[in-house]
Amino acid sequence: MDVARVCSDLVQINTENPPGRTDEAVEYIAGILENLGYRPRLIKNSGGHWNVCAGPRDCSLLFCGHLDVVPAGEEGWTHDPFSGVIENGYVWGRGSTDMKGGCAAILAALERFDEIPVSVAFVCDEEDGRRDGVQHLLREEEIVPCDCLVAEPTPCLHPSVGQKGLCRFRATFRGTPGHGSLYPFAGENAIVQAAGFVQRMMAVTEREYAPEAMMKALVGNSEEAIAAIFPNADVARLLTRITCNPGLITGGEGTNIVAEECTVALDMRLPWGCTPEAVLAKVEQDICAPGVCIESCAAPTCTSPECDLVCRLSAAIEGVYGMPAHPILQWAASDARFLRAAGFRAAEYGPGEIHLLHAQDERVAVDQLERAVEVYAALIAAYVDETDCRIMCRP
Structure with missing residues (x-):
């Protein structure tokens, strides 16, 4: 599977929120899942606010991604924001970083396995926090507490394990x-x-709010990572105020x-x-x-950086990049807050140009997409019995 092409295809499907229609994107993803041997479950809310889930509800690892994107506007784009142009090593367009690139990487990673190793959920309304997406899946028990990787864009060596309130x-x-x-x-x-x-x-x-001992180390990691992305930001204020x-x-x-x-x-x-x-x-x-x-x-949330999910994810990142991975805290919000509140151990990791989140000329590097596929595949392998590729179900 060409992960850049899948990302491009998703970008070309306009899922601006508002209005937040994701039906066409869900049908596209459902087709890929069927080809991979999954039996996708389409959850159709009014107004085209569709979700798609697949895989067993009781497995130990869930991948989650959102399909809606913020409005693109009309001015200042090098390429049409819904062209999905692949040029100069990037996939260009609204949602390429946030987070159709991550969704494409999930699908490409699944192709590496003959059996169905994990569950997946692609949802409709993360960008405006309505109740038709992850919150709907939680209410209907389409997804149940387990370890969850949310494919939001992060720095390549820094999985996100917590978010401000x-x-x-x-x-x-x-x-x-x-x-x-x-x-x-x-x-x-x-x-x-x-x-x-x-x-x-x-x-x-x-x-200024003083972080507790465990949070203090995470704040320090986060300040370094944020400074690399936003060199002009007063990062010392961002996470403690x-x-x-x-x-x-x-x-x-x-x-x-x-x-x-x-x-x-x-x-x-x-x-x-x-x-x-x-x-x-x-x-x-x-x-x-x-x-x-x-x-x-x-409220602010955090998944323990010492839990199996974060340790396995960090090991997967280190295996692909050959450098240590350091968990960080996120300054923004995502569906991870709903998942943690429901009992999931959730972390975020995905490809993208973070400084272009919600900006003009949003794009994602093809090599980042390909490396995200490798990280996701390594994480899946860590949850799968190496002998017979059965799903490691929770006790």
Whole structure:
């Protein structure tokens, strides 16, 4: 199987989220799985939000990947974002790094085995956190707790074993309308209220949270890895402090009217030692007392770097690259948080150009794809009895 071609084919299937239709991509993957001897199970949610699972539900290793991608936009691309062009050693296009390259590598690794050695799940809605993807599979017990490799892009020597927490919410402020020419002497402006609230929330990023002993070593590994990817980032702040992004603000009725309503959406990522409950308590105590609508909350999570999954994955990476692998922590969120909450031991590892995540000219190197196939195949082999290639089921 040509992993670059499979990646290219997937990129050419537009799965932008929104709207998040993955039905065509699922049918493409289901065809490959059938050719490999699997009996794929298609889970069809409304709106084309499809998932596909295959393999025994009770095996010891699950590979998971998402098929949806963030919107590409129209400007600034060297190649059409859904062309899947293979050029100069890269597969180009939206989703090539995040994470259709990882999905293609999973499929290519499965081809190395005569028997069905693991379970796989390809899902529809990781990019917006809806409940039709991994969360649906968990509710329906299509997947059950085991060791899980999520094929998210990571640095080549650094599997990710933990993620910062997440607190994403909207705060709505209400003012008193009036003529714009009279403000601030008459009326109460909801936009000004929202601006003050954002400023106060940004202040929480100044506090540093001290990691525990095990986390301290992981934080150190992570800072080195992040610095190599983002040399201009203040990495010392990234993993031990809250980050706060006011991502969306809407409000007002006109430039000559004192704004009666304003809503601001914030995305906060929480370090170890900070909980969503603590953040929301601070929000509720704010003097503006906004109406708060919580969109998503999750505490920081971590899989032990000493567990079988991480040790076997690290050994597989070292075998392919000939250099030591060092687990790190992830500054963003993925489906791994839902899996860990459900009892899975989850780690992330996959090919990609991380500095181009969600960016123009997203692409993935062909040699990274090929090496990811080797790593995945070595990890599968570690879970399979070498004598008869039977699946090592959990006791």
